[in-house]
Amino acid sequence: MQQSELDFTNNLRQASPYIAKHRNKTIVIYLPGELISHSAALLQLAKDCVLLNNLGLKVVLTLGATHQIDQAFEAKGLQWESHQNVRITAREHLQTFQETIGYVRSQLEAAFSQACAEHHLHLPIVSGNWVIAQPKGVIQGVDFQHTGILRKINNTAVESLLNAGQIPLLTPLAYSLTGEVFNLNTLEQAFAIASALQADKLMLFSADETLASLPQAMSLKDISHYLDAQDTETQRILQLAQSQGQQIKRIHLMAESNPNALLLELFSRDGSGTLIYTDRYHQLRPAQIEDVAGILTLIAPLEEQGILTKRSRENLELEIDNFMVVEIDQQIIGCAALYPIDEHNGELACLAVDSAYQKMLLGQELLQAIQTKALQSGLNTLFLLTTHTHHWFIGHGFNETSPDSLPVNRKSFYNHQRQSKVLQKTLHE
CATH class of the missing domain: 3.40.1160.10 (Acetylglutamate kinase-like)
Structure with missing residues (x-):
């Protein structure tokens, strides 16, 4: 052709x-x-x-x-x-x-x-x-x-x-x-x-x-x-x-x-x-299995740059219930995930927004949605690991801490080669 x-x-x-x-x-x-x-x-x-x-x-x-x-x-x-x-x-x-x-x-x-x-x-x-x-x-x-x-x-x-x-x-x-x-x-x-x-x-x-x-x-x-x-x-x-x-x-x-x-x-x-x-331009909602392809397309450039950890389609399909997405005209332009660590702690992961829409404060909306979901799940602390955007998260209430502060069953998976910064936030109703 x-x-x-x-x-x-x-x-x-x-x-x-x-x-x-x-x-x-x-x-x-x-x-x-x-x-x-x-x-x-x-x-x-x-x-x-x-x-x-x-x-x-x-x-x-x-x-x-x-x-x-x-x-x-x-x-x-x-x-x-x-x-x-x-x-x-x-x-x-x-x-x-x-x-x-x-x-x-x-x-x-x-x-x-x-x-x-x-x-x-x-x-x-x-x-x-x-x-x-x-x-x-x-x-x-x-x-x-x-x-x-x-x-x-x-x-x-x-x-x-x-x-x-x-x-x-x-x-x-x-x-x-x-x-x-x-x-x-x-x-x-x-x-x-x-x-x-x-x-x-x-x-x-x-x-x-x-x-x-x-x-x-x-x-x-x-x-x-x-x-x-x-x-x-x-x-x-x-x-x-x-x-x-x-x-x-x-x-x-x-x-x-x-x-x-x-x-x-x-x-x-x-x-x-x-x-x-005047109507709501975008929709923020829980992810569905049909969103996997859109999420992969969104995060692929960030994975190539090393900003996000690479995720396979198979793993994403298994973990899709952890994700929230932002959709415009049936296109996924933002996502974030909440992974429970134990009964009190959770991990915020894979927060990404299409570069064309980053002036719309969608990152803040996704962060707020994940925090609300965490509180509704009975979690009171959020952790996240990042190599590039720690200043943005600190500006939204996170504090930098050390890998040793991670809960035991998450600490064993910490990748010392990536040298990710560990951030922590206490959630309040």
């Missing part, structure tokens, strides 16, 4: 669980104007959205046009003001908004038409008047005039389109019950629509700088730790996630310069950007 064929089959196997998991799930994708302005990137995105539609995902698109509107205003010599990073829409600007957004929408629809033709499909994208708007109002003494916010969305109509296999497209233009035209801030609209639909995912394309100082994954509660270090636009995204993201299960931030970001984020374990999750 050629390497290209092998890569294809391996990638398809890796993506298969995610294809099944995402089927019939609703995802809202925010498309900034900067991305739409690049024809090659736009066509690639259209092809990817058609692919998602074919795979059974329910896709809703929200259209951004800030870049194009700025250009149109500059070309006409129009001045505008902003407050709280939101454009103030004057009545005399509405015609330019309507012309520009209509043009951007036609670009998007043309790209989808081409993408569908290559797959011999009918055009699945549909735009319509499903949003009722209301004025954003006067905030801190500033009248936003014809800048609006989402008042209500016709969920029934949108869900009917999704169930029919079509892709609804929502533009920044929306109308009030009295027929007034409003310009909705596109980022705010994306969050509002995803919340109203209780979407499984909100996918946000943003500038590369947005992702540079953010972790691979974080919860809504973690956002406050990162806010101060961000630029204005990133702060705005994170603040919207805090205030409007509770009804959205997962929010994905992707680099608009990466044409493959959407598929990588959905169909690979590690994705390509930053995930903000």
Whole structure:
């Protein structure tokens, strides 16, 4: 088999669980104007959205046009003001908004038409008047005039389109019950629509700088730790996630310069950007026999480096009841084991976390789970042997001691050639 064929089959196997998991799930994708302005990137995105539609995902698109509107205003010599990073829409600007957004929408629809033709499909994208708007109002003494916010969305109509296999497209233009035209801030609209639909995912394309100082994954509660270090636009995204993201299960931030970001984020374990999750992203649970292969894959690099003692598959299968694991999307990314030594003492062993997830404090979670399990088993002292990470364990309440402190029936198995440091911790309820 050629390497290209092998890569294809391996990638398809890796993506298969995610294809099944995402089927019939609703995802809202925010498309900034900067991305739409690049024809090659736009066509690639259209092809990817058609692919998602074919795979059974329910896709809703929200259209951004800030870049194009700025250009149109500059070309006409129009001045505008902003407050709280939101454009103030004057009545005399509405015609330019309507012309520009209509043009951007036609670009998007043309790209989808081409993408569908290559797959011999009918055009699945549909735009319509499903949003009722209301004025954003006067905030801190500033009248936003014809800048609006989402008042209500016709969920029934949108869900009917999704169930029919079509892709609804929502533009920044929306109308009030009295027929007034409003310009909705596109980022705010994306969050509002995803919340109203209780979407499984909100996918946000943003500038590369947005992702540079953010972790691979974080919860809504973690956002406050990162806010101060961000630029204005990133702060705005994170603040919207805090205030409007509770009804959205997962929010994905992707680099608009990466044409493959959407598929990588959905169909690979590690994705390509930053995930903000409101549901529990990982699961910590007792290990099962089916987890043996995943544990072996996780600890193999550490065994090769001499950090962990090598374990055979046979021994691991026999000892699997001693293990706890951390799982993300059916992948084992952390483990730890508790081995009883006698009626009062136990040994913590094989604590490992995938390097890609070490900023998520999973090691602390595993340590706490092992300590809880030890107390529930009637043990009051934990020992561990380590050659590399003793400082981390000392920082979590262990004290260094000598091999002579090990219980008698564990001391005889101490490997003097490894010269492992012995650490000890007294457990308390």
